[in-house]
Amino acid sequence: MMSDDMTLVREFATSQSEPAFAALVERHIALVHTAALRQTGDAHLAEEITQAVFIILARKAASLGSKTVLSAWLYRATRYAAADALRARRRRQAREQEAHMQSILNQPDTDAWAQLAPLLDDALAELGETDRTALVLRFFENKTAREIAGALRMEEAAAQKRVARALEKLRAIFVKRGVTLTATVIAGAVAANSVQAAPAGLAVKVSVVAAKGAAVTTSITTLVKGTLKIMTYAKLKLALGISAAIMLAGGATTVILSSDRVSDDLPSSEIFKRAQEKYASLTNYSDEGKTVATLNGMTLTTTFTIRLARPNFYRIDWEQPVHSSYTNKGVVWSAGEGDFMVMGDRDAQKQTSRESAWGGATGISGGAAATIPGTFFKMNWGNQLGGPVANEKRQADEKVGGMDCYVFTSELKKGVTRTLWIGKQDFLIHQVRNVTSTEAMKAVLAGAAKRNPGMPARLQQIESLVITSTETHENIVVNQKFSPADFAR
Numbered sequence: 001m002m003s004d005d006m007t008l009v010r011e012f013a014t015s016q017s018e019p020a021f022a023a024l025v026e027r028h029i030a031l032v033h034t035a036a037l038r039q040t041g042d043a044h045l046a047e048e049i050t051q052a053v054f055i056i057l058a059r060k061a062a063s064l065g066s067k068t069v070l071s072a073w074l075y076r077a078t079r080y081a082a083a084d085a086l087r088a089r090r091r092r093q094a095r096e097q098e099a100h101m102q103s104i105l106n107q108p109d110t111d112a113w114a115q116l117a118p119l120l121d122d123a124l125a126e127l128g129e130t131d132r133t134a135l136v137l138r139f140f141e142n143k144t145a146r147e148i149a150g151a152l153r154m155e156e157a158a159a160q161k162r163v164a165r166a167l168e169k170l171r172a173i174f175v176k177r178g179v180t181l182t183a184t185v186i187a188g189a190v191a192a193n194s195v196q197a198a199p200a201g202l203a204v205k206v207s208v209v210a211a212k213g214a215a216v217t218t219s220i221t222t223l224v225k226g227t228l229k230i231m232t233y234a235k236l237k238l239a240l241g242i243s244a245a246i247m248l249a250g251g252a253t254t255v256i257l258s259s260d261r262v263s264d265d266l267p268s269s270e271i272f273k274r275a276q277e278k279y280a281s282l283t284n285y286s287d288e289g290k291t292v293a294t295l296n297g298m299t300l301t302t303t304f305t306i307r308l309a310r311p312n313f314y315r316i317d318w319e320q321p322v323h324s325s326y327t328n329k330g331v332v333w334s335a336g337e338g339d340f341m342v343m344g345d346r347d348a349q350k351q352t353s354r355e356s357a358w359g360g361a362t363g364i365s366g367g368a369a370a371t372i373p374g375t376f377f378k379m380n381w382g383n384q385l386g387g388p389v390a391n392e393k394r395q396a397d398e399k400v401g402g403m404d405c406y407v408f409t410s411e412l413k414k415g416v417t418r419t420l421w422i423g424k425q426d427f428l429i430h431q432v433r434n435v436t437s438t439e440a441m442k443a444v445l446a447g448a449a450k451r452n453p454g455m456p457a458r459l460q461q462i463e464s465l466v467i468t469s470t471e472t473h474e475n476i477v478v479n480q481k482f483s484p485a486d487f488a489r
Helices: 002-015 018-040 043-063 070-088 091-106 112-125 129-140 145-152 156-176 183-193 202-211 218-250 268-281 354-361 371-376 438-451
Strands: 284-295 298-309 313-323 326-334 339-343 349-351 393-400 403-413 416-423 429-436 467-478
Touching: 002 018, 002 043, 002 070, 018 043, 018 070, 018 112, 018 202, 043 070, 043 202, 043 218, 070 112, 070 129, 070 218, 112 129, 112 156, 112 183, 129 145, 129 156, 129 183, 145 156, 156 183, 268 403, 268 416, 284 371, 298 371, 313 354, 326 354, 339 354, 349 354, 371 429, 393 416, 403 429
Parallel strands: none
Antiparallel strands: 284 298, 284 467, 298 313, 313 326, 326 339, 339 349, 393 403, 403 416, 416 429, 429 467
């Protein structure tokens, strides 16, 4: 059935076969509509989301890989579309919905599903993609362990364990939300209620508007555009996270700095030495800046603020406008006792260490959580001045934000280059540019696929993926007066 899905997708993509697309709609519309209805609580909006998701499927059919698990892909697209639709609602409506959900939870006689339904999709969103796919297949699609194993390309026993572990993670998330049910009860409630029949006639309507390109309402058109932007953002954010991991892994390479001179300036080795000494002499540091990342024509801009102080104080905030109705925000911090992270509207999560906090935030913060913090605290995995670094080459001097800078380019590893702009007056880093080639991305993903047979297929099908990320630091202030309160959430 799952391989047959992609046969139908290919048939539609190559010949615009309406029967093929209608078969896909008929097969999966209940899953999409039920998830949309559960997430929005609005029958009309659920129908619009359903239409939007299948319109997106029609548009993206040609780009889906042969190993795509279509039900999981549709569920994720529904999640994005529902999120976009709900964000477009006024805050008053959001508060009313939350109040309604809370009133349901507070009822003493509510059954398991009434407690789980308002929280299910947010809880699933917190899981990793493989865990979420396993649960979608098992409890939304009622697939057997053998079928799940085939979809995730793993042994049947491993698939059973994956479902059990994912279910336990889901249970733990529910416990944090105040719902204390056993994994068995959760499994039964989700399996029995997570997918309901879509309204009569909706499949025909969806097939017409998605496959034939029939006219749709303005609200559906807006929803399609917003969801596509979120999906593009998610792809770029994922790629940036992988790229950041490549950069950090390459940072430990050791070779000799070039001693080339430009005019009568200092040699490269002396510049790096003075920069290292400068950061080591600082008691605290703050700046503001932005990272502009590009991925095959897509652009994501992240703005950030950084505060650092010895011995263990830090706060790094960032924002990423995804589209007009949604901005992704995050922060990692320590006011001296513990390391914490907040993503979006989620509660603060305590981290096991500073490295854990920064490592989790590096890619999604546009590098703000690694570059300067790692250099200031002289941490091996983030220190831009540690090394010396491979194939460092002196470039012509340039200005960054009005500051004259020395410029150095190096190859951290094959296909991965970094350029540093170091101020001539303050010997601080004012800009960093990282470029990761398609070959480097493919090498990392190939290694990850070997270690993790359940790795999503879309991550293994990169044809062209060159990532350029330019991180600029401005309004730098050092050795000012800070108190622990300046680093608290």
